Amino acid sequence: MLCIEAKSLSRSYGNVIAVDSIDLSVEQGKIFGFLGPNGAGKTTTMKLLTTLVSPSSGTITILGIDTSRYPLAVRKKIGVVLQQPSYEPTLTVEKSLEEYGMMWDVDPKTRKDRVEELLSTFDLQDIRKKKNDDISIGQRRRVQVAREFMHDMDLLFLDEPTAGLDPSARRGLLDYIKGKVQNGLTIFFTTHILEEAEYLCDKIAIINRGKIIAIDTPDELKNKFGREKTIKIRIGNVKDISSVLQGVGNYEVGYDEGTIITIHSADSEQVLVKILQALQSNNIPVEDLSVVPTSLEEIFLTVVKNSNASNISSGK
Ligand SMILES: Nc1ncnc2c1ncn2[C@@H]1O[C@H](COP(=O)(O)OP(=O)(O)OP(=O)(O)O)[C@@H](O)[C@H]1O
Ligand SMILES: [Mg+2]
Structure with a gap:
């Protein structure tokens, strides 16, 4: 009932x-x-x-x-x-x-x-x-x-x-x-x-x-809404990280006791393999690595943001 x-x-x-x-x-x-x-x-x-x-x-x-x-x-x-x-x-x-x-x-x-x-x-x-x-x-x-x-x-x-x-x-x-x-x-x-x-x-x-x-x-x-995962990789200080990571997709770089590469991707496994290969061929050791599934919080933020955007575009 x-x-x-x-x-x-x-x-x-x-x-x-x-x-x-x-x-x-x-x-x-x-x-x-x-x-x-x-x-x-x-x-x-x-x-x-x-x-x-x-x-x-x-x-x-x-x-x-x-x-x-x-x-x-x-x-x-x-x-x-x-x-x-x-x-x-x-x-x-x-x-x-x-x-x-x-x-x-x-x-x-x-x-x-x-x-x-x-x-x-x-x-x-x-x-x-x-x-x-x-x-x-x-x-x-x-x-x-x-x-x-x-x-x-x-x-x-x-x-x-x-x-x-x-x-x-x-x-x-x-x-x-x-x-x-x-x-x-x-x-x-x-x-x-x-x-x-x-x-x-x-x-x-x-x-x-x-x-x-x-x-x-x-x-x-x-x-x-949450097929994407977030990958975080910490490596030592690398000056020209962008040339190392050419062609691996969208990523952000931050610095906190080293260089932190963050990637959001629905194909997280493939992206991860590509990055690890690129780092290895440049002799850059990985210090820390984590893959986090999307939380309900991120889904919430995305769904609400998309809904606001579509309201604005339809003039509501
Ligand atoms: N008694 C009222 N008179 C006029 N407007 C009201 C009244 N009650 C709610 N509203 C308006 O209706 C809308 C929805 O309010 P409501 O209280 O249902 O939100 P809510 O989702 O419970 O928010 P919150 O998470 O802050 O509790 C808001 O724009 C609010 O300003
Ligand atoms: Mg309320």
Whole structure:
């Protein structure tokens, strides 16, 4: 079953088209990653899908329910952690979780168990009696994310949940999310940390200027856009490197404790062989060598750059 289905979804603010006719489908039990530069339309999309903002046009079905006709029925079945901070300054950490559970009508016994489980999972035990006003920004974010797990839901929307979290808190949250998904939860997730998307997501959509410009599994995105690899070779100081490397393709030269040759190529193996032959016939020893596959980050930058360029050339 599809958990999220959006068709020709658009939302404008005045003359800004924040979301521009996007189609989305997310299957149950999957983690869907939503990436894009600042102002691309991620939060607006999330607010549309969670009924917090109404579409200018298009349709949304969440867990089989039409959001424009039955927004309350949708809200009962989903969890949402928004990008902007939200907390009750004078409540303690444990009370924040407790009250959130009450708001969702979770029975007292389950509530108590969940508070303990979440305090420990999100490493909040030591600050459980502190007021939200008196804890750090990252700790507050952890409380904001943790409290959402107080209630049962079928689908959870997370808008940059890991922003401001330290590496171990971040990894803890990602692994907790993975466990929940194994138990059937579906997640719609935005992030700017691309390793995170790669670690977590079954499918990734990249949005730019309101339009979806790529959508696929992380592996397929790499296949499609990331066949290039980066080769780095460090040699000693060579005065006239360009005459040595004639005819081996495009390369850049930098200097850092020697000469560093960097090549981006889809035929990395062939280029590498050519360069090594050229260096050898000139008696230049190789000091260090690495071949790095394209990261999701580079793909992201390329796809967004190409999309901006095509918008400019088509006068948009
Ligand atoms: N309430 C609003 N009123 C007017 N314009 C808005 C409003 N909310 C968003 N926008 C505009 O809509 C566009 C998309 O914003 P959105 O918040 O969806 O971006 P985002 O992808 O979430 O960015 P970020 O990575 O910075 O969180 C931006 O141009 C933004 O200025
Ligand atoms: Mg946002």
